[in-house]
Amino acid sequence: MKTVRIAAAQTCEYREDIEAxxxxxxxxxxQAESERVRLLCFPEGFLQGYLIDETSARRVALDLSSGEFKGILRRFPQTEATIVVGIIETEGGRLFNTAVVIQGGSVIGRYRKTYLLDAEKAFDAGTETPIFEVDGLRFGINICYDTNFPEAARKVSEFGASLLVCAANNMMSRQKAEAFRELHNAVRGERCRETGLWLVSSDVTGERDGRIAWGPTAVLNPEGEVAGQLPLEKTGLLIFDIPLSVQNGPHQAGLKPA
Incomplete structure (x- = not known):
């Protein structure tokens, strides 16, 4: 069976430090290039940091049509891999929690977070579910909290994708992090079983200001089982070969990592 090699980064959290x-x-x-990865995923809000108060978000927000963003884009590494990376975006004075899709040094599309937490009042919700393709693998994107809502994954499936990319940032108070430690994959697994989608998540790890993030950065198969995962609390790159499906459906057979 033909496969497409994907990768998801579990990284430190960078806040207002685009250089880092x-x-x-x-x-x-x-590292991904050396492993012949074709799709590489980074966490939610990765480029500027997951900043949700309006003052901070506006200070770092980027307009994709601006010279500032085009200058940053030119500094992205030249690679054959398609890159999905979280940013804070501004357009027409509005703010969005966005994942941009970069291919061949150009932005080929974006997904804006649809379901927003109460704490994300600074952002406007996205309304579109774009689908992208790399080497025959069709994928859509959810951003973190989106995966709590069946409709967000269902749209990705209905538009013919077989992979759901989840950019996440689960930096939480320690008490909340403990409570959610096992729930992230459990909730995402429900979305896989409902839709027949594979899912890959990319998350941050580390501690700051009394908060902690463990991950998980993982791949789940269409049965909702964890097919591959990085160790919690450690940075790294998860590499996985996703099988190309003839038809997306709710009862595809899951395969183990190559």
């Missing part, structure tokens, strides 16, 4: 984030992207991309 770009350095991490360059390092991770070089």
């Amino acid at each position: 984030a770009l350095g991490c992207i360059a390092e991770v991309t070089a």
Whole structure:
């Protein structure tokens, strides 16, 4: 069976430090390139940091049509892999929690987070579910909290994708992190079983200001089982070969990592 090699990064969290984030992207991309990865995923809000108060978000937000963003884009590593990376975006004065899709040094599309937490009032919700393709593998995107809502994954499936990419940032108070430690994959597994989608998540890890993030960065198969996962609390790159499906459906057979 033909497969497409994907990878998801579990990284430190960078806040208002685009230089450091770009350095991490360059390092991770070089590793992915050496492993012949075709799709590489980074966490939610990765480029500027997951900043949700309006003052901070506006300070770092990027307009994709601006010279500033185009300058940053030119500094992304040249790679054959398609890159999905979380950013804080602005357009027409509105703010969005966005994942941009970069291919051949150009942005080929974006997904804006649809389901927003109460704490994300600074952002406007996205309304579109774009589908992308790399080497015959069709994928859509959810951002973190989106995966709590069956409709978000269902749309990705209905538009003919077989993979759901989840960019996440689960930096939480320690008490909340403990409570959710086993729930992230459990909830995402429900979405896989409902839709027949594979799912790959990319998350941050580390501690700051009394908060902690463990991950998980993982691949789940269409049965909702964890097919591959990085160790919690450690940075790294999860590499996995996703089988190309003839038809997406709710009862595809799951395969183990190559």
